[in-house]
Amino acid sequence: MDRATELAGIVQKFKSDRTRLIDILWAAQEREGFVSHFDLEELGRLLKLSVPALREVMSFYHFFRDQPSGRFQIYLDTSMIAEMNGLSEIRDEFERQLGVKVGQTSPDGQFGLFETSCIGMSDQAPAVLINLVPFTQLNRQKVNLIVHRLRQGVELKDLVHEFGLGDAQNANSSVHSMVRNNLKKPGSFMLASVVPGAGLKKSLAHSADEVIDTVTASGLRGRGGAGFPTGKKWAACRSFQAPKRYVVCNADEGEPGTFKDRLLLTEYPALVIEGMAIAAHALGAREGIIYLRAEYKYLEAHLQQEIERFRKHLSFEFDLRIQLGAGAYVCGEESALLESMEGKRGEPRLRPPFPVEVGYLGMPTVVNNVETFALVTQIFNQGVGTFRNFGTPRSPGVRLLSVSGDVAHPGIYEIPWGIKIGDVLSMVGAQNPLMIQVGGPSGIAINANDVNREISYEDLPTGGSFMVFSKDRDLFAILSNFMTFFVNESCGNCTPCRAGNVALRELLRRFIGGHARSEDLGHIDSWASIVKRGSRCGLGGSSPNVLTTVKAAFPDLFVNAIKPGADSLFFDFNEKAATADYDRTIREMK
Amino acid sequence: MSDAKKVKFSLDGKEAESHQGVNLVQAIEENGTHVPTLCWSPGIEPCLGTCRVCTVKVNGRETAACALKIEEGMKIECDTDDLKDLRKGILELLFVEGNHFCPGCEKSGDCELQGMGYRFGMTHPRFPYRFSHYELDYRGVHLLLERNRCIHCKRCTELFSDDQGRKVFSFVGKGKDTRVEMNLDLEAKMPIHKCREAASLCPTGAIILKGQGFDRPVGTRRFDNPPDKGSKNG
Numbered sequence: 001m002d003r004a005t006e007l008a009g010i011v012q013k014f015k016s017d018r019t020r021l022i023d024i025l026w027a028a029q030e031r032e033g034f035v036s037h038f039d040l041e042e043l044g045r046l047l048k049l050s051v052p053a054l055r056e057v058m059s060f061y062h063f064f065r066d067q068p069s070g071r072f073q074i075y076l077d078t079s080m081i082a083e084m085n086g087l088s089e090i091r092d093e094f095e096r097q098l099g100v101k102v103g104q105t106s107p108d109g110q111f112g113l114f115e116t117s118c119i120g121m122s123d124q125a126p127a128v129l130i131n132l133v134p135f136t137q138l139n140r141q142k143v144n145l146i147v148h149r150l151r152q153g154v155e156l157k158d159l160v161h162e163f164g165l166g167d168a169q170n171a172n173s174s175v176h177s178m179v180r181n182n183l184k185k186p187g188s189f190m191l192a193s194v195v196p197g198a199g200l201k202k203s204l205a206h207s208a209d210e211v212i213d214t215v216t217a218s219g220l221r222g223r224g225g226a227g228f229p230t231g232k233k234w235a236a237c238r239s240f241q242a243p244k245r246y247v248v249c250n251a252d253e254g255e256p257g258t259f260k261d262r263l264l265l266t267e268y269p270a271l272v273i274e275g276m277a278i279a280a281h282a283l284g285a286r287e288g289i290i291y292l293r294a295e296y297k298y299l300e301a302h303l304q305q306e307i308e309r310f311r312k313h314l315s316f317e318f319d320l321r322i323q324l325g326a327g328a329y330v331c332g333e334e335s336a337l338l339e340s341m342e343g344k345r346g347e348p349r350l351r352p353p354f355p356v357e358v359g360y361l362g363m364p365t366v367v368n369n370v371e372t373f374a375l376v377t378q379i380f381n382q383g384v385g386t387f388r389n390f391g392t393p394r395s396p397g398v399r400l401l402s403v404s405g406d407v408a409h410p411g412i413y414e415i416p417w418g419i420k421i422g423d424v425l426s427m428v429g430a431q432n433p434l435m436i437q438v439g440g441p442s443g444i445a446i447n448a449n450d451v452n453r454e455i456s457y458e459d460l461p462t463g464g465s466f467m468v469f470s471k472d473r474d475l476f477a478i479l480s481n482f483m484t485f486f487v488n489e490s491c492g493n494c495t496p497c498r499a500g501n502v503a504l505r506e507l508l509r510r511f512i513g514g515h516a517r518s519e520d521l522g523h524i525d526s527w528a529s530i531v532k533r534g535s536r537c538g539l540g541g542s543s544p545n546v547l548t549t550v551k552a553a554f555p556d557l558f559v560n561a562i563k564p565g566a567d568s569l570f571f572d573f574n575e576k577a578a579t580a581d582y583d584r585t586i587r588e589m590k
Numbered sequence: 591m592s593d594a595k596k597v598k599f600s601l602d603g604k605e606a607e608s609h610q611g612v613n614l615v616q617a618i619e620e621n622g623t624h625v626p627t628l629c630w631s632p633g634i635e636p637c638l639g640t641c642r643v644c645t646v647k648v649n650g651r652e653t654a655a656c657a658l659k660i661e662e663g664m665k666i667e668c669d670t671d672d673l674k675d676l677r678k679g680i681l682e683l684l685f686v687e688g689n690h691f692c693p694g695c696e697k698s699g700d701c702e703l704q705g706m707g708y709r710f711g712m713t714h715p716r717f718p719y720r721f722s723h724y725e726l727d728y729r730g731v732h733l734l735l736e737r738n739r740c741i742h743c744k745r746c747t748e749l750f751s752d753d754q755g756r757k758v759f760s761f762v763g764k765g766k767d768t769r770v771e772m773n774l775d776l777e778a779k780m781p782i783h784k785c786r787e788a789a790s791l792c793p794t795g796a797i798i799l800k801g802q803g804f805d806r807p808v809g810t811r812r813f814d815n816p817p818d819k820g821s822k823n824g
Contacts, residue, residue: 492768499683530679
């Protein structure tokens with residue numbers, strides 16, 4: 001089949017619907033690993049969009065490529081946890097073995113080597129994605145073997161097999177992955193075994209309003225991080241009259257150090273799907289969409305199978321589909337996620353109106369986290385009372401914590417809200433802890449001595465990430481990694497986030513490079529405040545926390561980085577050092 | 591708006607009045623307080639909300655004024671030292687992000703960014719200059735795309751189209767690497783009045799009409815004179 005016919009088939013499959021552009025681009029990229037200019041011209045003609053308009057969308061997502069990028073596209077996870085677990089060695093080994101630098105494609109067109117943000121494998125770092133198949137717990141030898149085998153022509157799935165399949169469903173043919181669940185503490189609520197469909201059945205015995213009342217009474221708050229009351233969100237969505245309403249599951253788990261949705265989608269997808277069905281009943285929605293981050297594409301077939309399997313429990317019309325993302329942290333923000341689902345750049349919308357009023361395709365839409373839906377199912381199974389037995393009055397219930405870093409037992413833990421930091425540290429086997437990053441880079445850094453602080457909306461909220469850093473770690477290296485993450489992931493729509501995060505990183509570099517002056521101590525807070533208060537969405541609204549919360553927890557860190565005499569002019573100019581290379585350079589030029 | 595319902599709100603602690611549905615920037619200005627804007631100006635619809643220099647506090651929370659409509663009972667803070675510094679900081683971010691060499695710019699004196707810099711009394715930015723690399727696109731028939739001066743406001747990418755409604759400007763990339771692109775095929779076919787429209791839509795000198803950069807002498811341009819109190823300039 002010639003390429004033009006193939007592309008026409010792809011566009012036809014999606015009914016020439018330009019809101020399905022992300023799917024169309026994925027399908028177009030499948031054959032050659034990139035979308036060529038020819039492809040874009042064809043797609044543009046078929047979709048009645050110009051090539052620049054297509055590029056505008058495509059270039060927003062880092063897994064889309066417009067140049068030949070290798071038959072095997074290797075993405076290194078550059079998260080801090082990966083950095084601590086040997087990222088530089090495996091990067092070096094890949095570069096040596098492939099003879100290319102990061103960002104390049106090998107001349108034979110076989111391998112492309114790239115970097116990406118956290119891929120949700122912090123409990124088994126360092127990890128890479130090869131054509132979106134995860135390879136975890138790597139070291140130089142394993143990298144060597146991967147490259148060797150792929151050169152021999154071994155298929156990726158056979159290579160996964162050679163490395164050893166993961167536990168439980170990871171070994172199922174629908175997943176076929178070497179990922180390990182690392183469920184360290186199942187708890188008694190969220191992951192309790194249930195009869196599939198039982199929660200939905202109970203909810204169907206009640207009116208939509210009663211279902212919403214139950215969710216409201218449970219005090220359940222969204223598990224993505226912001227903690228918005230779920231019942232309130234549903235009630236708001238229902239209050240808007242519209243021909244259609246949508247239920248969207250946010251499975252764009254991008255906060256570095258978070259991987260608990262990976263477990264839910266692997267082992268407990270029915271809980272999530274059932275929660276979406278309960279929401280559909282409460283909202284009168286007939287369509288639901290799971291927005292799955294591209295990094296979890298290896299779970300797509302499995303999820304699809306589970307969706308089919310769940311259909312027998314549905315007594316009403318509820319169509320569920322999976323929308324694959326394409327690599328953009330900001331799409332975890334609900335309005336950016338909706339933009340992405342509509343085939344656009346994943347830039348957050350202006351609010352109001354909120355998605356509950358004007359959401360997917362302009363219709364009232366509820367967007368909830370994977371874990372939120374799983375909890376809804378469990379609340380209907382086990383009752384509001386049981387749920388509220390856990391947690392605190394303002395943070396009722398339990399949640400999953402993704403624990404990584406300097407701990408003996410990285411993995412997933414079910415915890416009641418209100419648990420003390422000290423208890424978490426001993427539970428996970430923290431090793432000589434210095435700092436804890438609660439809620440990922442966009443969350444809060446605390447001193448590990450603050451053992452009496454608690455994980456709750458009252459004190460330390462979290463979207464599930466819990467990273468422990470030991471006293472051997474360089475806090476500046478951590479800050480640098482986090483700030484670079486935000487610089488890379490800012491969508492670029494608004495000034496404070498796009499330009500402000502770069503300025504904050506430059507400020508940090510002054511401290512790291514020994515160029516900071518005492519006035520820069522104040523700049524940390526005042527510049528952070530501009531980014532935080534001026535930004536359009538929560539990305540810029542929380543990225544400065546990286547600097548401000550570490551400064552609050554470790555004030556000496558920044559003070560000690562200011563060199564004596566820093567406030568005088570040219571304090572750091574060392575003539576000897578600056579001219580040390582002069583003779584050699586001149587010699588080499590001759 | 592005279593038919594619209596009157597609404598009362600508080601502006602910097604004083605009682606203020608406007609009409610239902612009026613854009614917050616306009617509602618505040620009707621009451622004698624200036625709100626700086628770059629990506630927005632009267633008539634720009636839908637609001638872009640990208641530059642954020644119109645950030646005010648509504649009911650205790652910072653938000654872009656251009657993105658909201660006035661409502662009864664809103665508590666708005668605008669003219670406080672804290673907010674003025676926040677807005678100035680955002681403006682300074684734009685100055686360090688691009689490469690704005692005003693003295694040599696065709697748009698000098700007519701530039702909304704430069705005018706605002708004067709109005710804010712900005713002598714230097716508090717942030718380090720980035721000296722980022724931007725490609726200049728001189729291939730257009732009528733238009734010059736000078737990306738060093740682009741503030742990524744999206745006026746051209748979202749609001750401008752040619753005579754047949756086709757998109758001429760678009761973004762490429764993400765975050766700090768976002769760049770504006772011009773569809774050269776369409777640009778070549780655009781009549782001069784459309785090109786002029788595109789150039790005047792740009793609040794800075796990023797889209798320039800070739801050969802006509804200095805046609806208005808210095809001294810007669812929009813922002814050549816210091817702004818009057820309460821004027822719309824800058």
